[in-house]
Amino acid sequence: MTKEDFAGRVMAAETTLYRVARSLLRREEDQKDAVSEAVMRAWAHRSSLREEKYFTTWLVRILINECRRLLKKQARTVLMADAQWHALEADSVPEDVLAVSSAVDNLPEKLRLPVVLYYMEGFALRETAAILAVPVGTVKARLHRARKALKMELEACEEAWQA
């Protein structure tokens, strides 16, 4: 793979990479750091990619690891960061969309990542399983739980607004 091929494939996966980084890291600066580092690592370890058709799933896996590495470096302030982030987004995003993104963000990582990869990015169950290194059935089970959790969260949200 030439560096031009590599750059082209990376840019083609831009939206996917953003959503995955965004689902794990709240601050844009962190998202940028993680994706830059992931791209560098991917290039350095491109020989580990067995088939080029799996480029995106392989790159997403590297990015997830990079996001986790970054999270571990930081003393997490989950709720504070959430509050700041949502306050920033609240001005520019419709309330119903904000409620869904907030509900997705409030899912535990184990449930959030399958939702992002499967529903938002359209990866197949098997691809999602490969990215997360878990069996397909586990992805299914997590998606099932995520749907239930999202439903509850959004209903609670609606009730809170109506009150």
Added chain:
Amino acid sequence: MRASDLKKAYTPVPDGFHDALFAAAHSVKEEKQLKHTFRAAAIALIVTALLCGTALALTSLYSVRDTWDGSPHSEEFLNHVLDIHQTFENERIKLTITDAVFDGQEFEVAIDLQSPDPQKPVYIYPRLEAICDGQPIGVDIEGMAGDFLSGFLYPNAVTGDLLEGCYGFSGVIFDDKNATGDVTFTLTLKLLMPNWPVSDAGTNQEMEQFIDAYKNRQIYTTWGDSLVEYSWGAAKAMGMSEEEQNTTRTGDLLEKSDAFTLMDTVQCTFTMPVPKSFASIATVGGEIPFGEGLTLRVEELSVSFMRLQYVFLVIPESDSTWEEAFENSYRAATGKNADPKLQALIQSATVDFTVTDEKGNVLTDTSGHQIVELEGRGWAVAHSGLLAIKEDMPKQLTFTPSNGQTALTFGLDK
């Protein structure tokens, strides 16, 4: 909420992110040719080895020894695999319970499925019982591939058999007391045949749809293989009471309906010992001070050749009630009327743990934080982590908290 709502949940790619990605993608440099050629030769060797492995795998049944990413299992894992190879076959399905592995608390069972005619699906509905020292013990199952919790239609009505026969489930013993002797598992698989045409409910899944489908002698799946929603619709259409619906399992509801007929029942019993290496430590040493106004409780810590799992509770001294804390944390998460005092408390109780083994290797995991209610204690932040052990089991684990408090070390030698 529909899947399309989720697609809109995150904003478009910000310019800053695009710029960073573009810069990174275009800043990579190619190495000198010599190094590249050497690497290519090495890859050729590895690929050849992998292809040999794949060829072998293709001719064999799905097994717990198989991994999705091709990474090898540890020797200890392989030593604990029990070969079962029990096959059942009728006109709609060929089913082999291949093998199983048990680490003392968690187990995996691999099942290989083949359909001679994908147009003739079958609903597979499992039950699992476990006995240790003559006493039944509680087990909880989760689909490893296929929904073994509430059963599933095979092949999938929408996608067909995407898994190419590779099914199975994992489960966990959830009794308060750990199993100590041999555990005898009995797996019962009921095979139900649909009596009516099968189609998928699509994305608009309203309960009325499933009730009407049953009344019209049709079967509606959810996600192509789930019949949970349909079984509720069938129960309502059959006039079952709410209580009866709630206390009857999915497969039993379907069996009682006219929509399915029980074809066969497959039963398999196997006994597996608790490995000597399994270590489970619960509530070690009670509670310890964990910084100003905080207490730490080790709620759960178990380690096996398959995985490490822990739950630590960080309990703040606060007179806030659970309801207040939950309400305020929800407001904090949505940016509405956050209470700075409570946020600060939650923040102080939310720490990271770096997990290392006796050699100082950092074990990465998918840890998360959750606010939980403690009976009589108000609320706490639960820190839980679960990670797969791919190599040798650690002999010692050290959890170093990010708030500067003393690290917790656990020896795991028996």
